[in-house]
Every structure is written in structure tokens, then in C-alpha cells.
Amino acid sequence: xxxxxxxxxxxxxxxxxxxxxxxxxxxxxxxxxxxxxxxxxxxxxxxxxxxxxxxxxxxxxxxxxxxxxxxxxxxxxxxxxxxxxxxxxxxxxxxxxxxxxxxxxxxxxxxxxxxxxxxxxxxxxxxxxxxxxxxxxxxxxxxxxxxxxxxxxxxxxxxxxxxxxxxxxxxxxxxxxxxxxxxxxxxxxxxxxxxxxxxxxxxxxxxxxxxxxxxxxxxxxxxxxxxxxxxxxxxxx
Amino acid sequence: xxxxxxxxxxxxxxxxxxxxxxxxxxxxxxxxxxxxxxxxxxxxxxxxxxxxxxxxxxxxxxxxxxxxxxxxxxxxxxxxxxxxxxxxxxxxxxxxxxxxxxxxxxxxxxxxxxxxxxxxxxxxxxxxxxxxxxxxxxxxxxxxxxxxxxxxxxxxxxxxxxxxxxxxxxxxxxxxxxxxxxxxxxxxxxxxxxxxxxxxxxxxxxxxxxxxxxxxxxxxxxxxxxxxxxxxxxxxxxxxxxxxxxxxxxxxxxxxxxxxxx
Numbered sequence: 001x002x003x004x005x006x007x008x009x010x011x012x013x014x015x016x017x018x019x020x021x022x023x024x025x026x027x028x029x030x031x032x033x034x035x036x037x038x039x040x041x042x043x044x045x046x047x048x049x050x051x052x053x054x055x056x057x058x059x060x061x062x063x064x065x066x067x068x069x070x071x072x073x074x075x076x077x078x079x080x081x082x083x084x085x086x087x088x089x090x091x092x093x094x095x096x097x098x099x100x101x102x103x104x105x106x107x108x109x110x111x112x113x114x115x116x117x118x119x120x121x122x123x124x125x126x127x128x129x130x131x132x133x134x135x136x137x138x139x140x141x142x143x144x145x146x147x148x149x150x151x152x153x154x155x156x157x158x159x160x161x162x163x164x165x166x167x168x169x170x171x172x173x174x175x176x177x178x179x180x181x182x183x184x185x186x187x188x189x190x191x192x193x194x195x196x197x198x199x200x201x202x203x204x205x206x207x208x209x210x211x212x213x214x215x216x217x218x219x220x221x222x223x224x225x226x227x228x229x230x231x232x233x234x235x236x237x
Numbered sequence: 238x239x240x241x242x243x244x245x246x247x248x249x250x251x252x253x254x255x256x257x258x259x260x261x262x263x264x265x266x267x268x269x270x271x272x273x274x275x276x277x278x279x280x281x282x283x284x285x286x287x288x289x290x291x292x293x294x295x296x297x298x299x300x301x302x303x304x305x306x307x308x309x310x311x312x313x314x315x316x317x318x319x320x321x322x323x324x325x326x327x328x329x330x331x332x333x334x335x336x337x338x339x340x341x342x343x344x345x346x347x348x349x350x351x352x353x354x355x356x357x358x359x360x361x362x363x364x365x366x367x368x369x370x371x372x373x374x375x376x377x378x379x380x381x382x383x384x385x386x387x388x389x390x391x392x393x394x395x396x397x398x399x400x401x402x403x404x405x406x407x408x409x410x411x412x413x414x415x416x417x418x419x420x421x422x423x424x425x426x427x428x429x430x431x432x433x434x435x436x437x438x439x440x441x442x443x444x445x446x447x448x449x450x451x452x453x454x455x456x457x458x459x460x461x462x463x464x465x466x467x468x469x470x471x472x473x474x475x476x477x478x479x480x481x482x483x484x485x486x487x488x489x490x491x492x493x494x495x496x497x498x499x
Contacts, residue, residue: 093341093343094376095341095343095375097336100338101336104338105336108334108335131376
């Protein structure tokens with residue numbers, strides 16, 4: 001394949017790098033449904049530029065979508081899904097798109113964009129409950145997709161998933177699930193430089209979606225080793 | 238129906254507001270061999286009469302699996318029916334590929350109806366000369382639809398199309414109210430009986446009928462000829478026994494089942 005076919009008349013109109021990005025999203029199934037958590041930060045490179053970005057959104061009656069990566073691409077995806085849900089509702093025939101369908105649709109979209117060398121720079125987490133069935137899945141920017149009992153994007157894969165693998169159970173109550181989520185979020189807050197201390201927890205059950213107002217976690221920086229950081233080596237930091 | 242000056246092409250209205258070409262297409266459906274469909278809350282059964290053009294040939298295929306959860310039986314121009322079945326299969330596969338879930342039956346039926354309607358409004362096309370009984374199961378339950386060449390579609394508890402289908406319809410009209418509670422086997426039996434009604438005296442054997450079923454935990458499939466023969470035999474036994482006891486009743490029944498002879 002010639003390079004010119006990708007470039008298209010010399011004008012490059014494809015995403016080369018992400019600009020405004022969101023960091024990890026973590027999600028897991030619990031007793032009554034599925035729970036997601038993400039911070040509300042939008043970074044512009046190393047600058048924590050936007051601090052009230054909602055990165056978890058409800059989709060239709062049965063699903064929620066969380067995204068990390070390029071925020072504008074996430075907004076584009078929300079537009080696609082909005083159209084999809086609208087057309088689905090217009091049928092008004094008792095059938096509705098559930099989380100499985102949304103997950104698969106998004107997989108097709110991401111994979112097709114990747115094939116055109118014009119990806120949507122996002123890692124997506126889709127979850128929901130339909131007819132008593134809980135569903136949780138992930139789609140990456142190259143179209144890799146899978147389902148699991150707990151998922152995470154970005155740094156969450158390395159910092160949160162080990163905690164979830166150790167402590168997740170099928171029958172967690174909502175309170176237990178939130179505590180486990182907050183444990184993961186705290187680790188991410190300490191260790192991920194793009195994370196900010198302002199989180200939203202979203203839950204979806206058969207009854208519907210609830211996305212909490214943003215709130216902060218209590219952090220502890222009073223470690224004695226932080227008192228005199230250059231004690232062992234003068235002149236260092 | 239007689240020839241008139243408004244029936245040359247499908248894009249000409251008659252003064253009475255009719256499209257004769259569309260109505261002639263519906264006539265083609267009535268000439269085809271009979272097909273019946275019945276539905277309960279959990280299963281749908283389709284049955285057709287297999288007519289062969291001569292003793293030397295085999296019969297034409299009239300029942301098609303569209304997807305695990307949808308099947309169709311056709312009556313009329315079988316070539317048109319085959320083409321439409323291919324379209325239906327394609328729609329189901331495309332939906333399953335994008336959404337990893339079965340296409341809801343009502344949405345498939347609307348697409349088919351819209352496709353048929355196009356042929357009633359283009360001067361360079363002709364209406365499809367085939368009626369389709371679409372049987373399907375989705376999350377809203379079991380469904381049976383009838384798609385006309387006119388582009389209309391209707392949902393039914395039970396229906397029959399094709400030649401001598403009125404006999405089957407009369408039989409079904411007597412019993413349809415209890416179909417929702419029928420078991421799977423009772424539904425198959427009534428479908429076979431309805432086919433028997435359309436034959437009007439001709440011997441019913443499993444060689445001349447095709448029966449297919451789909452249900453909640455049962456993908457669409459054709460029922461084995463041996464099992465159909467067993468069902469036919471069990472129907473025959475039930476009929477022979479009362480015939481010996483009350484011959485007058487039996488005659489009244491058979492004359493009631495052949496209104497087309499009038």
C-alpha cells in the first residue's frame with residue numbers, strides 16, 4: 001500500500017496524537033449490577049488543564065460508557081451512540097439496545113477506524129444490566145475487545161486490576177463495591193501523575209443509572225520520609 | 238378480475254384508486270401451494286404442501302431458515318421467494334455482526350415490507366410475486382407475520398396462504414384462541430391438520446408436506462420426515478375411530494371443510 005493512499009491528497013486528516021486526555025476508568029460487576037469510577041480530569045499533556053470533565057455517561061436505558069484517552073474523540077463516540085439510541089427508540093417496538101449490543105457496535109467502530117489509520121484515541125469501558133443479566137466489557141483504540149468481571153483502562157490496568165483480582169467477589173454489596181473502588185482510586189491518585197482528587201462513581205442496576213456528584217478522597221502525605229527528603233544525600237531531591 | 242386499461246404498469250392508478258399490477262401479484266400468491274403458520278407464546282410452527290411439477294421431479298423448497306431465531310415459508314413465485322430469503326438472511330447476518338445479537342423480528346419484517354413497497358412505485362420494476370409467512374422469536378416473544386407483494390405486513394396468531402388455504406383458515410379460525418397455551422407438540426399437530434385441510438381428500442403423507450418449528454430453546458429447523466409421518470398416522474387413527482361410530486357427523490365435517498368446491 002502506497003503511503004499516499006493513507007495521506008489522501010497530501011492533506012493529513014487523521015489523529016496523530018491525542019491532545020486533551022482523560023486517565024484511567026475502572027469498572028466492575030457487583031451484586032445488583034455494574035459500578036464504574038473515574039476522575040474528572042482532562043490533561044493537556046503534562047498540564048492538568050480541565051478539572052470537571054465527565055468521563056462516564058449513561059447510554060440508553062441499559063448501559064453506561066466510560067472513556068479514557070482523547071476527550072474530543074469520546075465526545076464524537078457519544079454523538080454516534082446518541083444517534084444509534086435515538087433510531088432505536090424511534091422504532092418504539094419493545095426492543096432496545098443493551099450493553100452487549102453497544103459493546104459490539106463500538107468494537108466495530110473502533111476497529112474500522114483503526115483499519116483506516118484514523119483511530120479514535122480512546123479506551124472504552126461499557127457496562128450495564130438488561131433483563132437481569134449483568135454485562136461489562138472493554139474496547140481499546142485498535143478494536144481489541146473482551147468481557148470480564150472487572151476491567152480498567154490505562155494505568156488502572158497496572159495499579160487497580162491486581163487489587164480487583166485479589167478482592168473482587170460476585171456478591172459484593174454496593175457499599176463494599178464502593179469501598180473497593182475507592183481503594184483502587186486512591187492508589188491511582190497517589191501513583192498516576194495525570195489523576196486528580198475529584199472522582200465520580202457511576203452505578204447501573206435493573207432500575208437505572210446513577211452517577212454521583214464529584215467528590216474527593218482523603219489522602220495522607222504525612223510520612224516521615226517526606227519530612228527531610230534530601231536527608232540521605234545532600235543536594236538531591 | 239378482468240383486463241382493463243389501467244393494468245399495464247404498476248405506476249398507473251385506476252380511477253377507483255387501485256393498483257392492478259399489485260393486485261395481480263397477490264393473485265400469484267394465491268396460485269402457489271399452501272403454506273400455514275401457527276404461534277403460541279413460546280413456539281412458532283410453519284408447514285407447507287410440497288407440490289412437484291411432475292412425478293419425475295422433486296418438489297420446490299418453500300421453507301427457508303433465515304437465522305436461528307427466524308424462518309420463512311413462501312407461496313407464489315418461488316424464485317422471488319428465494320431472492321427475498323437471501324435478502325432476509327443478509328439482514329440478519331449484518332445485524333448480528335455489528336451488534337452480536339439477533340435482529341428483532343418486527344424490524345426485519347419492516348425492512349422486507351419496505352423493499353416490496355419500492356417495487357410498487359417504480360415503473361421499471363414489478364412487484365414480487367410471493368407471499369411470505371415470517372416466523373420468529375425475539376426478546377418481545379414469539380411472532381408470526383405475513384408479508385404481501387403490496388408491501389403490507391400483518392401480525393397473526395395463525396394464518397394460511399396459497400391455493401385452497403381458505404380450508405386451513407377456517408380450521409384455524411375455530412381453534413386459534415387456545416393456541417397461546419398450546420404445547421410444542423399440539424402446535425405441530427394442528428399445523429399438520431391445517432395442511433391436511435388444504436389437500437381436501439388427497440392423501441396426506443410426510444412426503445408431500447414440510448414442517449418446521451422454532452422456539453425459546455429451539456433454533457429454527459425442519460422436522461424429520463419420520464416424525465411427521467408419525468403425527469399424520471396419529472391424526473388418522475383419531476379420525477378413523479369416530480368415523481365408525483358416527484358416519485353422518487363425519488360427512489358433515491368433510492363437506493364443511495371444502496367450501497372451494499362450491
